[in-house]
Amino acid sequence: MFKMEIKKIAKNIYEIPKQGKMNVPCRIYASEKILENIKQDKTLEQVKNVACLPGIIKESIALTDAHQGYGFPIGGVAAFDMDKGIISPGGVGYDIDCSIRLLKTNLTKKDILKKQKEITENLQRKIPSGVGRGSKFQITYKELDELLKEGAPYLVKKGYGVKEDYLHMEEQGCMKEADVSKVSEKAKKRGIGQLGTLGAGNHFLEVLFVDEIFDEKVAKVFGLKKEQAVILIHCGSRGLGHQVASDYIKLMEQKYGFENLQDRELINAPIKSKLGKDYYGAMCCAANFAFANKQVITHWLREEMKCMFPNIKIDVVYEVCHNIAKFEEYNGKKVCVHRKGATRSFGPGRKEIPKDYRKVGQPVLIPGSMGTASYVLVGSKKSEELTWGSTVHGAGRIMSRSKALREFKGEEIKEKLNKKGIEIKSGSWKSLAEESPEVYKDVEEVVNVVHDLGISKKVARLKPLVVIIG
Amino acid sequence: MKFKFLPHTADIKFQAFGKNFKEVFENSALALFKIFYDRKVKEKKLFKIKVKGNDFESLLYNFLEEFLVLFDSKNFLPSKIKNLRLNEKKFKINTEVLGDDSKNYKLSEYVKAITYNEMFVKKIKNKFISQVVVDV
Numbered sequence: 180m181f182k183m184e185i186k187k188i189a190k191n192i193y194e195i196p197k198q199g200k201m202n203v204p205c206r207i208y209a210s211e212k213i214l215e216n217i218k219q220d221k222t223l224e225q226v227k228n229v230a231c232l233p234g235i236i237k238e239s240i241a242l243t244d245a246h247q248g249y250g251f252p253i254g255g256v257a258a259f260d261m262d263k264g265i266i267s268p269g270g271v272g273y274d275i276d277c278s279i280r281l282l283k284t285n286l287t288k289k290d291i292l293k294k295q296k297e298i299t300e301n302l303q304r305k306i307p308s309g310v311g312r313g314s315k316f317q318i319t320y321k322e323l324d325e326l327l328k329e330g331a332p333y334l335v336k337k338g339y340g341v342k343e344d345y346l347h348m349e350e351q352g353c354m355k356e357a358d359v360s361k362v363s364e365k366a367k368k369r370g371i372g373q374l375g376t377l378g379a380g381n382h383f384l385e386v387l388f389v390d391e392i393f394d395e396k397v398a399k400v401f402g403l404k405k406e407q408a409v410i411l412i413h414c415g416s417r418g419l420g421h422q423v424a425s426d427y428i429k430l431m432e433q434k435y436g437f438e439n440l441q442d443r444e445l446i447n448a449p450i451k452s453k454l455g456k457d458y459y460g461a462m463c464c465a466a467n468f469a470f471a472n473k474q475v476i477t478h479w480l481r482e483e484m485k486c487m488f489p490n491i492k493i494d495v496v497y498e499v500c501h502n503i504a505k506f507e508e509y510n511g512k513k514v515c516v517h518r519k520g521a522t523r524s525f526g527p528g529r530k531e532i533p534k535d536y537r538k539v540g541q542p543v544l545i546p547g548s549m550g551t552a553s554y555v556l557v558g559s560k561k562s563e564e565l566t567w568g569s570t571v572h573g574a575g576r577i578m579s580r581s582k583a584l585r586e587f588k589g590e591e592i593k594e595k596l597n598k599k600g601i602e603i604k605s606g607s608w609k610s611l612a613e614e615s616p617e618v619y620k621d622v623e624e625v626v627n628v629v630h631d632l633g634i635s636k637k638v639a640r641l642k643p644l645v646v647i648i649g
Numbered sequence: 650m651k652f653k654f655l656p657h658t659a660d661i662k663f664q665a666f667g668k669n670f671k672e673v674f675e676n677s678a679l680a681l682f683k684i685f686y687d688r689k690v691k692e693k694k695l696f697k698i699k700v701k702g703n704d705f706e707s708l709l710y711n712f713l714e715e716f717l718v719l720f721d722s723k724n725f726l727p728s729k730i731k732n733l734r735l736n737e738k739k740f741k742i743n744t745e746v747l748g749d750d751s752k753n754y755k756l757s758e759y760v761k762a763i764t765y766n767e768m769f770v771k772k773i774k775n776k777f778i779s780q781v782v783v784d785v
Contacts (some may be wrong), residue, residue, distance in 0.1 A: 220658050247658045249766030249782065273762040273784045310756035311724060369721035379759035380785055418721035421762045421784075425714060428765070433703070443706075443765035579656045580785070607757035649759070 181223040185214070193629045194238075195223065200232040200441075206238045207245070208566065210628050213620060216577055217245050225252040226443040232257070233318070234264025234450075236514060240566055242521055243628045244575030244620065248272070249443025251578075253520035256569045258518060261506070261513050266455045267430070267447035268462075270517035272502035273424045275465035277382075277415030280348070280473045280498040281555065283401075284491060286408040288388035291644050294487055298386060299602040299645045306384060306476055308377035309606025309649045315447075316375040316475050323371050324359045330467030331474045334523040339478040345470070347533050348498040349523060349541075352470040358460025362419070363426050366396065370419025372469060375475035379606060379649030381614060382414040383546075384476070386645035387553065393637040397539045397557045401496055403639050410480065411553060411641070412491070413546055415502070420465035427458040450515050459504065473498060482552050496555075497533075497542040499523060501572045507531075509563060511583050516567045524570035524635045526560035543635045547622035548574050549614045549648060550596045550603070553641045554626045561633035570635040571626075574619035587615040596646070603646040610649055652680035661758075662767065662782045671735045672706070673770060673777045674712060674742065681713050682727050684758050684783065685720070690728035692747035702740040705770035709779060712742050713763045719746075720760075726751040760785055 185207070186194045191468055193214060196207040205226045209217060217223065222245050229251055230239035236258045246256030250269030259265055261378075280352045291298065318326065326333045331345040331352025345352030377384060391406045392398045403409070431446045434454055440446065448455040477495070484491050525532055525541045532541045543556040551574075562568050578586075589608025592615050596603050605611045630637045652665040661684055665676035682690070698715045702708030719725040726748050733744040762784040770779045 248785065249660075249764040253659065273764070292719075310759040311720070311726070311751035311754075313724065313752070365718055369718055371722075373721065379656055379757070405721075418717070422718070425762055429707070429711075432707070443768070446765075576659045579658050581654060581660060607755060609757040 181218040185269065191628050192617035195227060203230050203235050205230050205237045205241065207241045208244045208628070208632055210624065213243055213624065213628065216315055216327040216620065219243065220247040220340060222247045222252045225250065226255060226545065228445060229257050231441060232265055232445065232447065234260040236260055236367050239530055242566065242569065242571045243625045244520070244573055246575050246577065248519060250442050251517070251519045254571065255519050256517065256521050258514040258516045258567045261450055261515060264450050264515055265447035266450050266458060266504055267445060267517065268424045268427045270447060270519055271424065271462060271504050272519045273421045274415040274577065275420035275423060275462055275502055276469035276500045277502045278469050278498060278500045279546060280412045280477070281496040281542070281544050282410040282477065282493050283403060284408045284410065284493050286405045286488060286491060288408060288644065290488065291386055291388065291408045295602050295644060297487060299604050299647065301483050301487065302384060302480070302645070303647050305479050306377060307375065308384065308391050308647055310379045312376060313372050314375045318371065318374065320367060323367055326471050327359050327362060327464040327467050328357050329353055331470040334471050334474040334568040340474055344474065344477065344495045347495040348470060349500050354463035354466045356460060357463035357467050357547060358465055361457045361461040362464045366419050366422035366426060370417055370469040373417040374472055375479065377476070377649055378417055379610060382649050383549070384647040385411045385556050385643045387411060387643045389639050390552065390642040391640040393639065394557070397638045400536060400539045401542055401555065401638065402494070403555065409641060411544070411546060412476055414472060416465040416469040417472065418559050419468050423461045425467045430454060462504060470498065478621040484586045495543065499544050507568065509567070520572050521569045522561040522572045523568055524558035525568050526558050526563060543570055545571060545622065545626060546573050548616040548619035549646060550599065550601055550643060551616050551622055554622070554637060555639040555641065556572065556635040557627070557638050558635055559633055562635060565632070569591060570629050573581060574622040574625055576618060577620055580613045583613050583615055583618045586611065587612040601643050601646055605648045614648060651676040653755045660782050660784050662780070665779045667777045670734060670737055670770070670777055671733060673708065673779045674735055675730045675733055677709060677713065677779045677781060678716065678730050681760070681783065686754055686756055686758055690726050690754065691749040692728050692750045694725060694747070696725060696746050698742070698744050700742050700745060704740060706768050707767065708740045708742065709770050709781065710763050710768070711763060713781065717760055717762070720751060721756060724769060726754055757785055
């Protein structure tokens with residue numbers, strides 16, 4: 180339970196004033212009710228620790244979906260000065276570029292409902308999910324190197340998709356500063372067999388329909404209309420990214436020690452140091468792995484859906500990164516933004532946004548918890564003023580896995596979802612119970628807070644028909 | 650008691666116990682194996698592990714991480730630790746691990762990473778104890 184003074188600045192905006200070793204104050208963007216929730220564990224303690232790091236600018240930020248992480252909180256954003264600041268693997272997270280992709284189809288809710296069971300079974304069979312299920316997608320280590328360097332465009336070149344796919348992704352599906360020589364053999368060994376797999380935990384694949392449109396104009400630009408069937412894919416860089424994080428935590432510890440840190444997981448290196456640059460080069464490779472991973476899954480999805488719907492067309496709407504560090508410009512000044520469990524939310528005009536969307540702002544994808552609605556929002560200028568161009572990444576967990584296992588039964592959850600008209604397949608009953616909707620904050624409340632704050636604006640609500648989890 | 654699990658909002662936290670550091674390391678590995686799979690795993694395959702660290706915590710981190718690497722790269726589901734030798738001065742471990750092909754089991758939990766979050770390895774009075782949070 181967090182006991183320090185928290186000042187209310189405005190509706191949904193709170194501050195922990197600068198004190199002690201803090202270099203900047205902390206900002207929390209939450210409703211009163213959600214703030215009470217955030218106070219329960221060590222989240223705010225962690226936001227405070229981040230405020231103590233060298234070169235941090237303006238404030239250490241916790242977004243509405245914040246919860247306790249390791250070192251940095253999940254749902255945390257921090258920007259660092261390019262000369263005096265640091266880059267931290269813990270500020271990015273172990274699942275580097277855990278991210279989400281939205282696909283649109285030319286089908287409607289009705290089409291899906293006609294074959295709902297069949298779709299669920301076929302997709303689960305085709306796309307490996309869950310623990311320890313290997314992939315049919317086999318490549319050599321030489322090819323893996325090229326893929327780590329080039330990301331999603333590499334796979335499109337090899338016939339796994341079309342150019343428009345990667346043009347509609349953050350970074351156009353490739354972080355250009357990827358340096359393959361900075362990725363360890365161990366990391367490659369962990370990742371090579373996992374391309375095209377969803378993984379386990381909160382990673383999922385969903386077929387949904389557009390249930391409500393809040394902003395007709397922007398929805399049209401994104402190519403979304405009511406009753407349309409869409410698909411969400413949520414997964415990251417798998418074992419490869421986890422190992423990159425772990426490798427650089429160890430290397431930075433050896434070089435800089437952790438004696439002066441509040442928490443060992445806050446280990447970092449100056450942005451411009453050799454180790455800082457090396458980590459960034461390796462992190463970019465892991466992000467490219469995540470882009471490519473979803474490209475393989477998209478390819479298989481297209482194959483499988485075509486068997487059931489011969490005239491189907493599936494296009495990428497957008498892909499957003501959740502766990503990443505980036506160099507971005509604000510008012511002419513370049514800074515290093517860490518987003519850990521946060522989504523970029525750029526408003527109209529930024530050059531980083533795909534041409535097709537540049538006039539309205541980037542799509543922001545916010546998945547709900549299992550079986551609940553997900554949201555499409557649009558980025559805003561306000562986010563560039565308040566939160567380093569960032570918004571929330573999901574509902575945010577509030578209950579531990581062990582408590583979820585005690586309170587919920589996978590079988591009952593399946594039955595409950597079936598009654599709501601949702602078909603679900605999971606790796607095990609246990610993972611169903613652990614991801615029960617009640618273990619997350621209410622996504623609607625979280626989305627309404629960021630909409631009211633103006634750091635991203637509601638465009639459409641999606642409701643699930645088919646859910647596949649690890 | 651060899652180990653016990655503690656509540657954690659997003660991840661899994663455990664403590665392992667022993668009458669010396671060697672046992673604490675063994676039991677920490679067994680706690681991790683339990684997260685992988687909580688029933689009996691056959692002992693059909695054997696791997697040798699050699700790790701070192703700069704202190705007890707980094708040794709524990711590196712030791713446990715070896716099982717994640719074996720799991721991802723060799724589909725190896727661990728079951729039992731054999732012949733563990735711990736060099737407490739040089740922070741080194743040599744051991745064998747027995748287990749089976751993970752594809753023969755229906756698994757529910759995937760461990761992404763070992764973390765340093767709230768990690769410790771220490772002697773409290775006559776008891777030896779470790780604490781680990783793993784990212785799942």
